[in-house]
Amino acid sequence: MSIRIYGNRELKTLPGLETRPTPARVRQALFNIWQGAIAGCRWLDLCSGSGAMGAEALCRDAAVVVGIERSTAACNIIHQNWQQVATESQQFQLLRGDVIQRLADLAGQKFDRIYFDPPYAGELYQPVLAAIDRYELLAPMGELAVEHSPNPQLSTLPASLATLELCRHKSYGNTAISFYQLQA
16 A cells, blocks of 8 residues: 655555554645744654654655654554655654653654654553653744544543643644644
């Protein structure tokens, strides 16, 4: 299976629903919102799935892309996809394992853009947002986007954490994105 991203580039995906790629119109909307902020940025892709969001960031000239994904099969596909689109001047790193445990490995690093797309019905929202907050992974002018179901019964997100605050929310059919920034 495959999907297409920016520049009509084709990426491999895993068959089935284990990795649910972000819909094309949602990807396009997010990159339109963040246009002008991707080139040269440090991008963190959490629950990377097919790696489409990180690949898209690389295609739009992100300097560094770091991804975390638990599935070994997905990691193999992501690595191939990112290697295919990255230029020699770009860096990428893929960490396999539990997203909460692997976030601890990134403590001290800062990311300009963080994209978090966990299984909608999972229990990862609160602990991952708390870990991003605790390890201070968001850069001072950065933004975190959290993909979730628009159904509040499936995903309840906090309005604020110790250093992060919800700043806007967008809905696209069966997909919603909530954005966080550092508190002023």
